[in-house]
Amino acid sequence: MELLRMVGMVLASFFGVRKRANHEADLAKVNMVLLPFVAVALALMIGLLILGVVELIVNGTSSAQGF
Template identity: 90%
Template sequence: MELIRMVGMVLASFFGVRKRANHEADLANVNMMLLPFVAVALALVIGLLIVGVVELIVDGTSSVQGF
């Protein structure tokens, strides 16, 4: 359950949709040693998802002649 809470907290921080009071309450209840690892892992997952979507789009348009 703590891992899910950390994932939600990190995702909300990435996108900036968290209220300050909720953020401070979460910081008081999480394991600060694991938080950087969760943040880096989520950043990698989001980055790979973006690269994957771009690859799908580029691959679909690569058959256009003249380019």
């Protein structure tokens, strides 16, 4: 459950949709040693997801034109 709390906290931080009170409450309960690893892993996953979507769009449109 703590991992899900960290994931939610990191995602909210990435997108900037967190109230100060909720943020401070989560900081008091979270394991600060694992937090940077979760943040880096989520950033990597989001980057790979964006890269995958771009690859699908680029490769999908080029084959649809018959080239």
